[in-house]
Amino acid sequence: MSTPLVISPLARVRWVSGRLEISAAGHVVTLSTSEAEVLALMHAFARPSTASEVRAQFPLIDVDPLVSQLRSAAVLVAPAQVAAIESARWDVDSFTFHRRSRAVVRSGAPPVSPPVVPARPESAVLRLERPTEPMSQNLPCLLNARRSRRSWPDGLMHDLGRLLWLTARNRAAGPDVVSRPYPSGGAAYSLELYPVVAPDTVAGVPAGIYRYLPDTHALELISPDAHKPVLARAAAAAGAERAPVAIVVTSRFERASSTYGELAYSLVLKEVGGLFQTFYLVAEYLGLAMCALGGGCPDHLFAEVIGADDLIEPVVGELVVGPASPPRARPPGRTTRD
Known part of the structure; x- marks a missing residue:
């Protein structure tokens, strides 16, 4: 030797x-x-x-x-x-x-947690608006127009309900069945969405941290007063002065890992990628300004706020969204009532 x-x-x-x-x-x-x-x-x-x-x-x-x-x-x-x-x-x-x-997937047990997590009995729940007008199908234009936009004018955002409906609602029928507009490995759908709303930003939605309920298309109030540090970190991550609405994405990791083992985290990140692109295209369609973040709120801080364990439900993605600036033309089929 x-x-x-x-x-x-x-x-x-x-x-x-x-x-x-x-x-x-x-x-x-x-x-x-x-x-x-x-x-x-x-x-x-x-x-x-x-x-x-x-x-x-x-x-x-x-x-x-x-x-x-x-x-x-x-x-x-x-x-x-x-x-x-x-x-x-x-x-x-x-x-x-x-x-x-990239390893070969070994078959595992079914997910160990239910695919739909209802609101806590004591929580306040706020119903959201659903789209009613005909939708444009000009996908090439949306893909070409997609940008990360890091500035938001003052004023109310009216489309949060439609943004969440078109992006992340549960479109499945039947108990304990999940099918959302974005893809998920094995239909595990481990992701949870937490809209964090600044004061006087979203029409009909007071400031606070909410959890989106995709089964009923509603917001569950998690905290009415813990939003400031989350929004401050989101604005800093975007290089912006303010963040009107941050959407913090967590993963109920055991839904993927109980079936896919070592492959699970890779699948979760691919699910986040599918969700982000869906968010971007829907935001573009609605005339909203969106920016995905490379980082922002530390896992342990957000876990403490929402009453979770960051080993059980880690943060895996964050976005900021708000009204577009300058005003952009609305796509065909949109009304001007909002």
């Missing part, structure tokens, strides 16, 4: 059931051991070294079999491979997620 080896940038060390598991992100082979000396042996390859050079440092350890296993697990690699990994700019967690999200 005269070839120089070095620790891969994708190497990972975990403690599982009292044993060390040493592997490289995205690689199928894992070295499992209870011998802590293996970590010292690995450290000897922090700089490119040969097995012969390292053997001299550990006279009491049978170095060659361990080096062979670490090479098989892609933990020790040639220096040239390190350069290739670093040039691709993968980090350990992202590459592990990528590889696992």
Whole structure:
């Protein structure tokens, strides 16, 4: 073993059931051991070294079999491979997620939670408007016009109900059945939508944090006074002075993970992508200005506000929406009553 080896940038060390598991992100082979000396042996390859050079440092350890296993697990690699990994700019967690999200799906149990979560008995519920006018079907124009818009004029927004109806309502018939306008892997539909409304922003909807009820097309009031920090963070994430309405998207993760295991988080993110594009096109149709956010409200802060656990219901997406500025032409079929 005269070839120089070095620790891969994708190497990972975990403690599982009292044993060390040493592997490289995205690689199928894992070295499992209870011998802590293996970590010292690995450290000897922090700089490119040969097995012969390292053997001299550990006279009491049978170095060659361990080096062979670490090479098989892609933990020790040639220096040239390190350069290739670093040039691709993968980090350990992202590459592990990528590889696992492409794994073969194993059949699992049905979702462990009901697909429709009703409002809490003590909650105030606000019914929303539904579209009644004929709709334009000029999809190419909507796709071409779609933009992220980060400024919103003062004034009332009248289309929140129609935005949610056309984007996220449950269009299925029958108990415990979900079918929404956007796609979801296995029809798990793990996403929950929380509109966060600023004062004097939405016609007929007071300021507060709400949960959208897709089965009844209504808003459940979660908190009348916790909206300010959420909206402030959303505005900062959008690079805007204010955020009229933030829509915080969470995932009831067990609905996907109970069936799809390691593939679940990938499916949740794809579901978020489908939801976001649907939101954008509907907002464009309604003449609203929308901006998806790369970040915003921390999971733990929002979980505390809505009375959830961020392990059970993490935040997976955020958007800001409001009236468009400057005023834009309404599509065919729209009335001017609002």
